[in-house]
Amino acid sequence: MVDFVRNNRRHVLLEVLVLIVVIAFCGLTVMYIKRANDIRINSSPTVSTTKTAPKAVVPNDTPPQGKPPVSISTSISTGNQTSTQSNQTTIDIKPLGISITLPSSMSDLTYSSSTSSNGEVTVNFSTATITDEVSTCSASSGQGAFDSITKADGQYPSSASSNEGLIKQEPTYYIAYILPSGPCAHNLNPDVESLLDQDAGYFYSALSTIQVIN
DSSP: OOHHHHHHHHHHHHHHHHHHHHHHHHHHHHHHHHHHHHEEEEEEEHOOOOOOOOOOOOSSSSBOOOOOOOOOOEEEOEEEEEEEETEEEEEEEEETTEEEEEHHHHHHTTEEEEOOSSOOEEEEEEEHHHHHOGGGGGGSSSSSSOEEEEEEEEESSSSSSEEEEEEEESEEEEEEEEOSSSSSSSSHHHHHHHHHHHEEEEEEEEGGGGOOOH
């Protein structure tokens, strides 16, 4: 009877030891798998989803500043094409004494000049194509279709404005641009609106090509 009890205890102890070994092995296996997964995740390359906004194109590095001109009288004329190379055309803007180089698609550029009481000259711009489609976007309308360009005596004013900027500072005068205060027309035909936006972008970029021709 005593031997039977002893044998039975030994058998139970053996089973308990086996069970402990199995549990320990399973625990170690789970820990190993978890650690391997952690290492794989941490070592995976990180994919950045951050997008960089495109940098706005500006005609020069000078921050916009200055005062808008005061228009008194207006006369309309057509820009004179002086030269054409490849897909570009250079047009003289005589009231300002400058030339500007544009895509050849804008060779029908028109402008309207006005002079304030202090001698400051302002020129508004459009194209014959756009004017034929939308009369309110003509060069002789309130603001034209694109940026206006001004020429005034002295140094460019230091007071800042968010819609203006210096193009050239000469010894006795400066040339600056003024962005449109708003669209020259609303509810345009989609094709005309697309053409207006395209040409406005071309004209703004072309401000950096302006040369003094006096």
